[in-house]
Amino acid sequence: SGCSWGYGPKNGPDHWHEMGFPIAKEGARQSPIEIKSQEAKYDCNLKPLNLSYDPASSKSISNTGVSIQVDFDDCSDRSVLTGGPLCGKYRLRQFHFHWGACDGHGSEHVIDGKNFAGELHLVHWNAEKYSCFGDAVKAPDGLAVIAVFLKVCDSNPALQKIVCSLECLKSKDSKSEFKDFSPCSLLPSCLQYYTYLGSLTTPPLCESVIWLVLKEPVTIGADQIAKFRCLEFGPNDPMVNNYRPPQPSKCREIRKNFE
């Protein structure tokens, strides 16, 4: 127990429902989920994802105590996501990562029983309908999160600027300037996706996320992910396994924009 949630044996995902977040157990659209590719339905009406990101809108990188996060200036439509299943413009607010203590697990979503070593989340909010992130996070169509699987293989040059910044971000609440970073560089060449209605994967677990899970993973080098694992949740508490396991599907429909 203890006052704040985390990923440990006493405050991790299995305890969140008793730490003030009953939706963790009672919710109808909790995330992440296991995606069974054969059960996902091809929908020809799904549009391609349209990303228009301004690298100048990146502001800072920080150790939030639960992840490493890059924040963007979301006071105007500088970096936006449209298309896919979305109605309107969703502004990029931040991206962050989830990863494991070893390469065999660490992703939040699972595809056909396969866990990846990590997962990148690009968090956007519906700035056309809502006036701020705080309002959007309470709405069923408030957020859109792009999830990208991380596969340990060759080193990924696009991650290098992030990896190099980690040395100064070991401790919780540390923060550095992080300018002129293009989030597009982190995406795979193919933007085919699965989509379903879900939730935040951390408390407050609000059921306000339209998930866009990319089919194609991106690589991360063994040396690069090793540096992620040197971060800390707190003093002498390595930041690893900061992921929530899959939640009941509860008969949700998963669609895909590819055959």
Ligand SMILES: O=C1NC(=O)[C@@H](c2ccccc2)S1
């Ligand atoms: O995709 C997600 N990953 C997380 O850590 C959750 C979250 C929680 C609060 C704000 C933004 C995102 S939702």
Ligand SMILES: [Zn+2]
């Ligand atoms: Zn996340």
